[in-house]
Amino acid sequence: MDFTNKNVLVTGASRGIGKATAMAFAEKGANVGINYRSNEAAARETLNALSGDGHKLFQQDVSDKDGAQALISDFIAHYGSLDILVNNAGISIFHDIDEVDFDHWTDAWKKIFETNLFAVSNLCYWGAKSMMESGGGKIVNVSSRGAFRGEPTKPAYGASKAALNAMSQSLAKKLAKHNIHVGVVAPGFTETEMAAQTLTPVERDNLLRESPFQRMAQPEEVAHAILFLASEGASYSSGAIIDVNGASYLRS
Template identity: 75%
Template sequence: MDFSNKNVLITGASRGIGKATALAFAEKGAMVGLNFRSNVTDAEKTLAELTGEGHQLFQKDISKKENTKQLVDDFITAYGRLDILVNNAGISIFHEVDKVDFDHWTHAWEDTFKTNLFAAANLSYWAAKAMMKTGGGRIVNVSSRGSFRGEPTKPAYGASKAALNAMSQSLAKKLAPHNIYIGVVAPGFTETEMAAETLTPVERENLLRESPFKRMAQPKEVAHAVLFLASEGAEYCSGTIIDVNGASYLRS
């Protein structure tokens, strides 16, 4: 896969899957814009690791709808056009219905959907408008295994990712005539910094048992699927959802 002369915007790019995706695109020749909300230290570290020159950081809280247009505008001002958008940013909040009060419950739903769904929808809107003017492009959305199997301790997370899948497939139909192609990658639990920080030893062991590989996905494995969907020749895969979960959850 060659992404020379392609301009790529990745949300949630300071670490984890977003970082691995940025590294992979840069290695293949792309010019990469890394969006992040607040973690300046990690964002600068990621920027420093990218192959090549000209990559930039774009600090914006995309859960605020006005920032989504500004992010796309700033990116196009910097690079001239947007070829590929990767909607990777996401949050996950525990809110077990039998354990939390109503305020916690409602805030978890509102905050999760603002980042996981509404931000992706709004960025897709502005990206599509820009891509229509330049002859087309690619949008790849990062979903989750939880969109299919359910998330009992984080139902808003599972619901937001299921909605992201449906939105992606709707846009795939609508935007194909404009040469804009939409793909989705649905990872299982991935070996990220967040996993290392939040998982207890028991939780980690239980997760490892879910896959016949007896391990979690590596961020670069998820990034590989993102790059495939964004690549030349993958156009007829528009609307596809690729599972990257090590056969831990199989769907027909």
């Protein structure tokens, strides 16, 4: 896969899957915009780890109502065009119905949907507008295995990712006439800070047993699928949802 001189924006690229994705694109010659919310030190570390030059940090809380438009317009102001948009930023909050009060419950639903769905829909809107003007582009959205198998202790997370899948497939159909391809990568548990923060040691052990490979995904493995969907050869895979879950959950 070659991404020489492609202008790529990766949201939530200060760490985890976003960081691995930014590094993989940079290795293949892309100019990478690294979006992050608040952790500037980590974002700067990612920037310094990228091969080549032409990369830049873009601080923006994408869940902010006007954040998506501001981010796309800052990116275009710097690079001139947006070729590939990777909507990776996401959050997960526990809200077990057996344990939390109603305020916690409603707050979790609101925050999760604002980041995992509304921010992505806003970024798709402004990103696609820009791609229409420049003749096309690729959008890859990062979903989750939880969209399919259920998330008993964080149902809003599963619901937000299921909605993200449906939105991505609708946009794949709608945007094809503009030469814009939309794909989804749905990871299972991946060795990142999000996974580390949300798992107890016992849960971690149980999770490792879910996959016949007896391990979690590495962020680089998720990045590989993202790059595939963003590559020229994958144009006819628009609308696809690629599972990266080590055969831990197989859907028909």
